[in-house]
Amino acid sequence: MTDVYESSDPAAAASACTPEFRTNPHPVYAQLRKDSPVCPLLPPHGVETYLITRYDDARTALADPRFSKDMYGAMDAYQRIFGDSSVALDDNMLFSDPPKHTRLRRVVNGALTPRRVEALRPRVQEIADGLLDRCSTREPVDLLPSFAFPLPLNVICELLGVPEDEREQAHTWSVTVAKTGFGPEAKKALEEAEGNLRNYLVDLIARKRRNPGEDLMSALITAQDQDGALTDSELVSTAWVLLFAGHKTTAYLIGNAVYHLLTHQDQLRTVKQDPALFPQAIEELLRYEGSVENSTFRYATEDVKIRDVLIPKGALVQIAIASANRDPEAFDDPDRLHLMREGVQSTHIAFGHGPHYCVGAPLARLEMQIALTTLFRRYPDVAMAVPPEDVRWLTVPFPAFRGLVELPVSLEPGGTR
Numbered sequence: 176m177t178d179v180y181e182s183s184d185p186a187a188a189a190s191a192c193t194p195e196f197r198t199n200p201h202p203v204y205a206q207l208r209k210d211s212p213v214c215p216l217l218p219p220h221g222v223e224t225y226l227i228t229r230y231d232d233a234r235t236a237l238a239d240p241r242f243s244k245d246m247y248g249a250m251d252a253y254q255r256i257f258g259d260s261s262v263a264l265d266d267n268m269l270f271s272d273p274p275k276h277t278r279l280r281r282v283v284n285g286a287l288t289p290r291r292v293e294a295l296r297p298r299v300q301e302i303a304d305g306l307l308d309r310c311s312t313r314e315p316v317d318l319l320p321s322f323a324f325p326l327p328l329n330v331i332c333e334l335l336g337v338p339e340d341e342r343e344q345a346h347t348w349s350v351t352v353a354k355t356g357f358g359p360e361a362k363k364a365l366e367e368a369e370g371n372l373r374n375y376l377v378d379l380i381a382r383k384r385r386n387p388g389e390d391l392m393s394a395l396i397t398a399q400d401q402d403g404a405l406t407d408s409e410l411v412s413t414a415w416v417l418l419f420a421g422h423k424t425t426a427y428l429i430g431n432a433v434y435h436l437l438t439h440q441d442q443l444r445t446v447k448q449d450p451a452l453f454p455q456a457i458e459e460l461l462r463y464e465g466s467v468e469n470s471t472f473r474y475a476t477e478d479v480k481i482r483d484v485l486i487p488k489g490a491l492v493q494i495a496i497a498s499a500n501r502d503p504e505a506f507d508d509p510d511r512l513h514l515m516r517e518g519v520q521s522t523h524i525a526f527g528h529g530p531h532y533c534v535g536a537p538l539a540r541l542e543m544q545i546a547l548t549t550l551f552r553r554y555p556d557v558a559m560a561v562p563p564e565d566v567r568w569l570t571v572p573f574p575a576f577r578g579l580v581e582l583p584v585s586l587e588p589g590g591t592r
Contacts, residue, residue, distance in 0.1 A: 189226065190216040197570040200468065200577075201510065204228055204498035213484035224472075224491040225484070230502035230524075232481055233494045238529030242473035242492050245272045267412040269420070269471060269531070276530060282404045283413065283534055286394035287334075292537050295330065299542055302329050303549045312587040315560035319582050322550070323429040324422070327542050331421035334538075335414065336383060336390030341375075348372045349419050376411050376418075391417070417535070425539045427466035427578030429546045432457070434582055435464055435512055436547070438563045442514045447555060450548050456514035457543050458523065462500045463512050465525035468577035470494040497577055499524055554586040 185206040188196040196203050207214050212229040227236050236242055246265065268279035306325055310316050324346075332342045351368035380396060387393040392414060399405040405413065436443045446452045473492045478485055486492060500523050501509040506516075526533035533539070550557065559566075560583040567580040 186211060186214050186216060189214070190218055192219055192570075194570045198568045200497060201501055204495055204501065207495075208498060208502060213481045213486070215484075222491055224493055225486045226469075226493050226495055227481065228495045228498040228502075230499040230505035233496070233499035234524060234528050236473075236481070236492065236494050237470065237524065237527055237531065239479070240272070241476050241479050243272050243476050244270055244276070244471070244473055244531060246270050246472060246474070265412060266406075266408045267416045268534075269416050273530065278404065279409060279413065280530075280534065282395065282398050283417070286391050286398065287417075287534060287538075289537060291334075291391070292541060295334065295538070296541060296545070298333065299326070299330055299545045300549065302326055303545050304553075307549065307553055307586075310586060312554075312585075315583045315585050317581050318433060318584050319426070319430050319579060322546070323433070323582065324426040326429065326546055327422040327425035327539075330538070330542060331418060334391045334421070335418060336388050336392045337379065337418070341379075345372070345375065345418065346422075348375075349423060372415060373411060376414050380410060380414065420533075421535055421538070423576065424466045425535075425542050427576055428461070428539060428543055430579045430582050431464040431466060431577070432460040432543060432547060433550065433584070434559075434563070434566065434579060435460060436551075437557070437559050437584070439512050442512055443551070445514055446547075447551055450552065452514070453544055453548050454540070455520075457540060457547070458520040459512065459514050459516045460543075461525035462506070462516075462519050462523035464577065465496060465500065465523075466576055466578050467525065467527075468495070468497045469575060470496060470527065471575070496524055496527075556588055557584055557586050558588050559583070560585045 185203040188203050189200075189207065207226070207228045212227070212232060214226045214228065216224050216226050218224055227233050247270075268276050268283065271279060303322075303326055306322050310321050328342060328346050329339075332339075332345070337345060348368040348371050351364055380392065383390075383392050384396050384400075387396065395405065395410060395413060399407075399410050436446075442456075446456050470493055473494075475486050475488050475490050475492060477488050480486070499505070503509050505522065506519075526536040526539075566582065569576055569578050569580060
């Protein structure tokens with residue numbers, strides 16, 4: 176992908192979410208950081224949105240209480256973009272402000288403990304090995320549906336206590352929700368998928384209440400029943416956001432990481448020679464091409480001035496995570512992948528910043544570490560099966576996720592299994 180952007184109007188490209196921009200947004204973001212770091216856009220959803228692209232501004236905005244995550248406060252804009260169906264599934268910590276956010280996050284943190292996450296390590300390893308066992312080495316394999324997606328999907332489903340024979344259906348509904356579109360057909364499909372997911376989770380919670388287990392869902396139900404920490408709506412919505420965010424973002428992270436390692440062989444050799452370096456390398460991969468391109472929506476609860484731009488009260492705001500993590504004012508030579516870059520873990524904002532820092536970050540890091548070390552240990556000669564420039568990136572007209580459509584690889588070039 177070239178990093179040269181020749182258009183004189185990057186804001187127009189970002190507003191229109193053109194396929195060229197979606198395939199490689201980094202040159203556009205670079206020009207926006209330089210010429211219009213706080214840029215009003217008119218995206219395909221039709222609601223003017225201010226995009227913040229510089230690192231310092233992004234980090235500040237992510238923790239600024241004047242930018243609310245409670246989209247009920249911006250209901251007109253929210254409904255214009257997503258319709259009515261999303262409201263029932265958005266009653267969670269991702270779309271709330273303190274004190275509600277503080278309460279909900281405390282409940283999730285109490286259930287999703289570091290001990291619970293670390294206890295998953297053997298099972299994550301078992302899942303990773305099992306998935307690779309089923310991959311053919313006789314012909315190229317698309318690593319996304321065969322490995323990158325089912326790994327975190329199975330992990331989060333096991334964590335929540337979703338029965339194995341029900342996981343694929345939950346995944347199908349989640350895929351529909353992720354493919355955000357703004358036409359009538361897309362909104363109808365979104366409404367149907369969200370309704371099905373909500374009904375499924377209501378039923379699963381009822382089953383878990385009757386027969387609790389050692390899973391996270393049962394722990395959340397216990398928290399609700401013992402001290403009323405969650406309303407019924409909040410419980411359903413919390414389960415939904417954990418299920419959705421718990422596998423979609425990590426799946427794209429794994430895909431992005433494998434792609435960039437395979438296309439940066441000099442960097443890959445470093446970690447193959449010393450797998451203990453993978454945790455540090457993962458932090459640079461998160462910075463270089465994380466799976467969350469832009470933050471979820473915020474809206475200004477009052478007039479807010481950033482640099483010389485006034486964001487008016489009530490305006491929608493998004494923070495360009497992908498742009499901030501490539502800001503040369505924050506990172507030396509930011510468009511170069513440097514796996515041994517020092518200090519990146521405490522600097523990048525791939526998991527956000529401030530009160531809404533990703534609660535699932537430890538789990539995502541664990542899954543990435545096991546996925547990458549297992550893949551390159553078992554198949555040290557794995558290679559791209561197509562020219563890198565032929566691989567397709569997501570081009571849906573809503574740049575929330577940054578990820579691949581496909582990742583064709585040969586696990587054992589010339590293999591005969």
